[in-house]
Amino acid sequence: MKPRVVLGVGGGIAAYKACELLRLFTESGHDVRVVPTRDALKFVGEATWAALSGKAVSAEVWDAVEEVPHVRIGKSADLVVVAPATADLMARAAHGLANDLLTNTLLTARCPVVFAPAMHTEMWEHPATQANVATLRERGAIVVEPAVGRLTGVDTGKGRLPDPEEIFRICRDVLKGSTADLAGRRVVVSAGGTREAIDPVRFIGNRSSGLQGYALARTAVARGAEVTLVAANVGLPDPAGARVVRVESAIQLREAVLAAAEDADVVVMAAAVADFRPVRQQATKIKKTPGEPEPIYLTKNPDILAELGETRRKQREQGQPYPEVIVGFAAETDDVLANGRAKLARKGCDLLVVNQVGENLAFGTPDNAAIVLAADGDPVEIPRGPKEDLAGIVWDLVAGRLV
Template identity: 80%
Template sequence: MKVVLGVSGGIAAYKACELLRLFTESGHEVRVVPTREALNFVGAPTWAALSGNPVSAEVWDDVHQVPHVRIGKSADLVVVAPATADLLAKAAHGLAGDLLTNTLLTATCPVVLAPAMHTEMWQHPATRANVATLRERGAIVLDPAVGRLTGADTGPGRLPDPAEIFQVCLRVLRGRPRDLAGRRVVVSAGGTREAIDPVRFLGNRSTGLQGYALARTAAARGAEVTLVAANVALPDPAGATVVRAESAAQLREAVLAASAGADVVVMAAAVADFRPADRHDVKIKKTDGEPEPIRLTKNPDILAELGELRRAAREAAGDPAPAGRVAVDPAVIVGFAAETHDVLANGQAKLARKGCDLLVVNQVGEGRAFGTPDNAATVLVAGGEPVEVPLGPKEDVADAVWDLVAARLP
């Protein structure tokens, strides 16, 4: 497919070389269109050598080929990385002072913008208004990552990892609908850890791959994504705001806070059912004889609590939530059930018990589901027939879930 890679004038321009490599190595034809300012960071010969195509920032080069119209109209995807505050402002207001902004005005294909700038610039009301305008017009504007910026500054504004931008672009090129545009979604991922002492913990085998696929796919479909990640060693999905958690209690607090005002909550994390009743402040030493038993106590049931909070919010019919209670009323709540036996029977019982709309049930163990790139699932639907999702990449399972979610959104 034909991809236009726009590069605007930020220090993160050098990272676009990696994004270009990912596109070309996967067989895409890439035309790089930098701004004049971008060429101060990475020169035209570099872009030409890496892409195998001519590079120009000007509408006056090769005028007989009408590049300011032809490039955008012939592309299957336009992605701008980095997209500076200046570029976002020009795109939002329809300015066309160079080849890249002309290309954005004439593009009839999907457009993905990956912002990178200092935190103050990203949070400025003008930038926020420009981003909102672009999203309303159909562009996919990814939220920047949080991390080290130019100099000693740290905060939101870092260009997302090029490999993650590439993954979002692949989902867009597959032609998935932008049916989550304007929606706020919360996804939990990973596995919680419950401390026994400062060294040891009770945990599970979840790696977060399915939850991250859900977050990445939601961003590609236009959603504003908050990802609550428990003990996950994966790069942050491009376009998602990532909140870290370790224990079930921490994950509960983060999910409930993020769910206020959310349209969809997807509980893909493997949350520990139990925790040690007593946490030791120092490492338990090995002694002669048998160790003391570890007494367990139940963790809060976050999925059931979300269902209860939604029920209470709807019964209140607009009344303010009681003090100390988070007002949670998502249109769709999705749960996950990892089962080793009696998969559908256990799943149906859980669906009835939890108060969620969809329950994604999969069989785990013996190399299935946890830590693998593929997954298969049965999605149980409240008041409807189960939907089988055949074995395939976890992104395909994610798309199947979002298809069902989108159909239930008002």
């Protein structure tokens, strides 16, 4: 049976983007019913939604009243996603108002509910909106953080509807059975690979694409977490709902992670951090000259994961809060398990995700396999599969350790 999705559409200019979200659902085999607000129909008409979904569309509880739509639609849904969710719509949902078909549907739904807000920055930041968002989250709804970018007119800021494909990915995770077990938790995830500059043109780097870190961030959002993603040289769309901090070098990544970790519940170090950097960065491009090139001398980069573990140990001795759970990643080419166990002992983390890397393995591929080593338990083997599946298992293990 096809998963039954209700796509609620609020009355904002971003309503046109919901057409793309609808297409993603229908083309992936979901049964979608579109329920717009009256104001949403001023931006995208009823005929468009009906043509794209193949179903009749109405904003009123009085249409087809013999079918009792204000009760039936919500009760029969496997997921309700509202995109865009305006400030007004979230206010009505938070206060239990039911003055149109969509708010009635939200009251009768007993399935997961996802809100993807879109509004001007001032409206998003207003205490009333923030209080309504907090209320919805406390009741188990997933309210995705809006993106930062161009808004209506010439304005820019936080309040842009996240990319429809990113919203779809979150919804797909929720439909797979993700629970809001990370609701209220602050999570830091690092992703990608650092680049250590040799000169203004060249650098020392690695093959990490950031796909695994982004899957971890996206899955955490789908499970209700407040996510900060520290991205090193990643060319992927921002995961919907995550605050993205972009960095280039290991030093920059260290600064960003340590700053974000100060009030985090969980830190996941999925980025591939270069072990070494040039002692000196040339101010201008190194020219090709006769003879052998000058050697490039290297120095060690800071071990960020070990520093996190040591800082937590010292903080706990002083009774100060620090991340409850620290997760590291270890990419190995040989003696994978032995090297992983040695790293786990050195790093001071709770979990270490160890995977083999090489040609068509881990870096740049859509799938991954790993063994998760625990400081206080048996290893967990994760068979090769989509990186989203690995992310889900890692968060299962993390959630079980949170107090």
